[in-house]
Every structure is written in C-alpha cells, then in structure tokens.
Amino acid sequence: MRRLFLIVFALFSALALGHVSIISGPGIANATQELTFGVGHGCAGNDTSMVRTTIPAGVTSVRAMTSDFGRATVGVDDTGAPTSVTWQRASADLLPVDTNFYKLTLRVKLPNTPFQVLYFPTEQTCVQADGGTLTSSWTDTSGLPPDGGTQEPSPAVVIVPAHKPGWNKLTVPVAVENLGVFFSDAQIVWRGNAAYSASSTTTELIAGTAGVTSLSALASGDEIWVKY
Amino acid sequence: MFRPLLLLGVLAALSGCPKPEVPDAGVGPCLDRPGELTRAPNGQLPCELLPPGFTSSGK
Numbered sequence: 001m002r003r004l005f006l007i008v009f010a011l012f013s014a015l016a017l018g019h020v021s022i023i024s025g026p027g028i029a030n031a032t033q034e035l036t037f038g039v040g041h042g043c044a045g046n047d048t049s050m051v052r053t054t055i056p057a058g059v060t061s062v063r064a065m066t067s068d069f070g071r072a073t074v075g076v077d078d079t080g081a082p083t084s085v086t087w088q089r090a091s092a093d094l095l096p097v098d099t100n101f102y103k104l105t106l107r108v109k110l111p112n113t114p115f116q117v118l119y120f121p122t123e124q125t126c127v128q129a130d131g132g133t134l135t136s137s138w139t140d141t142s143g144l145p146p147d148g149g150t151q152e153p154s155p156a157v158v159i160v161p162a163h164k165p166g167w168n169k170l171t172v173p174v175a176v177e178n179l180g181v182f183f184s185d186a187q188i189v190w191r192g193n194a195a196y197s198a199s200s201t202t203t204e205l206i207a208g209t210a211g212v213t214s215l216s217a218l219a220s221g222d223e224i225w226v227k228y
Numbered sequence: 229m230f231r232p233l234l235l236l237g238v239l240a241a242l243s244g245c246p247k248p249e250v251p252d253a254g255v256g257p258c259l260d261r262p263g264e265l266t267r268a269p270n271g272q273l274p275c276e277l278l279p280p281g282f283t284s285s286g287k
Contacts, residue, residue: 167280190279208271225279 020051020122020138020155023103026185027157030112032061035120036105037155042098043126043134049094050125051104052086053155056118058111065105069093072104094127114161115176117143119154158182168226176218183226190225191215 023038042048051069055062062082064072069087077083087104110118121139128134140151160182161170176182179196183189188206189196194215195206206212218224 188273188277190282193282195273202273202277205271205273205277209273212273227277227279 022155026160029114032109039102046126047095049127053122061109063107121154172222187227
C-alpha cells in the first residue's frame, strides 16, 4: 500500500518538478498509442544534448518520432526487438543556457497488463560550457519520491484497460490497492454496493448515499462497473 | 430632478405593474430544460452515477 502511494507521489512529483517523465497520461493496455516524454530541465543549468530511454519488456512496435532533437534512433537486440530509443541533438542546436522544455514522443504498443505501472528508465546527458558532459539517471523504479541521490524516478506510464465513455464492465486481473493510480480519470467505480471516485465531491455523495459503502481496494477477479 | 421618477416608481409599485426584467445570471437554460444539464448535488449520488442493475443490497 505504501509503495503504491509513493508511486503516485513520484508520478505527480515528476510532473510538478519538471523531471524527465511521461506526460501523455495513462496508457491503454494492448493498444498502440503515443507516449510523450517531457524534459523539464537540463543538468545543473546546462541544456540537454541527449536522452536515451530503455524500452521495457512487453512493449512492441516502437516507432520514434522526430522532435526538436532531430531524428531519433531505435536500438534493437539480436532478435530485432526494440530495446532503446535515443534522441541526440546536434551540438550547434544546443542553447547556451537551460531555458527550454522539450517533448519527445514514441508510438508504441503497450502490453496487455492493465492495472500495472510500466517503467522506462532514462538517461539524460547535458554538455557543459567547457565541453564536458553531465548525466542524470532517471532510472529508479522503486516508486520512491526524488531524493537527490544518484538515481531519480524513472519515467512511468500507468496502464489501464481499454474503455469507452459511459459504463464499462471490467474484470480486474490483479489486486489493486490504490484505486487513485488507475482510476484518476473515471467518474466512479463500483463493486457491488461499494463505490470509489477520485472526485472529492463524488466521494462526499458516496458517503451520503444510504446503502452505499466506500470502495478502497480491489482483489484479483473482482467484477466492477466503471463510468468514464 | 429625480423626484418625479421616484414618484412614478412608487405609483407603479402601488398599482401592481410588473417589475422590469432582471438578468437571470445565465440560469435560464437550467430552468427551461432541467433534464439536459447537470444539477447541483443534493447530498446523494445522482441516478446517472449508479451502475446498471444497481440495488442498495449490492446484489
């Protein structure tokens, strides 16, 4: 429970503090979609020259998009499976100071693993005025918040099941301890007569409705109704 | 200068004439089509947030 809370904290901290993070929102299980990495700042006042992210197992059909960094390079293993994507900027394009925000986008197919968090460990390199380089490692997959140490939180995407606007009946394949991680964009979640909502207003209505209890976690195999 | 207008206003009120229309602050559509817009919560979950087949026993 504590770990999941920390994952939520780390995800939102990354967004708030401008770390390298995935800013395109939840990913859809077993679907091809775009993932966008936000590069909020460089390294110690130096502009970012390169970003290299590791493609986790289960992610397929990787296509990197050209960005402000120019063309991206997709690394593959001996079988041809994608293992990394590298965005490298031309030296002439580097800014003398760290003032800009960058977006780097991939199109990928995510694995069919709803209600899990998928990490994309990432290295960020910056060039100093004297030609030296600095590297920031966004590779910590523990779910712990940033601590200023050698590893910072890895970019991550929350995988949710495919769904449509309106009511969706789903079966949960794994236990879900922190509903806020996976149902942040749902209006309400029901299991039997227990309900959860990320909205504080709806949460008050749940508490005020006779015969309805508060839903705080799900077990593997639970059938739920979710309204998006 | 204002006394005649004031007097007319008093007479109008005494005679039961309708008051001038006051802007409704944009709630007109709510009053005309109450079923088409989200209404303020009354402390309980609205019907549209209850799942299909919901019963209070949860069965």
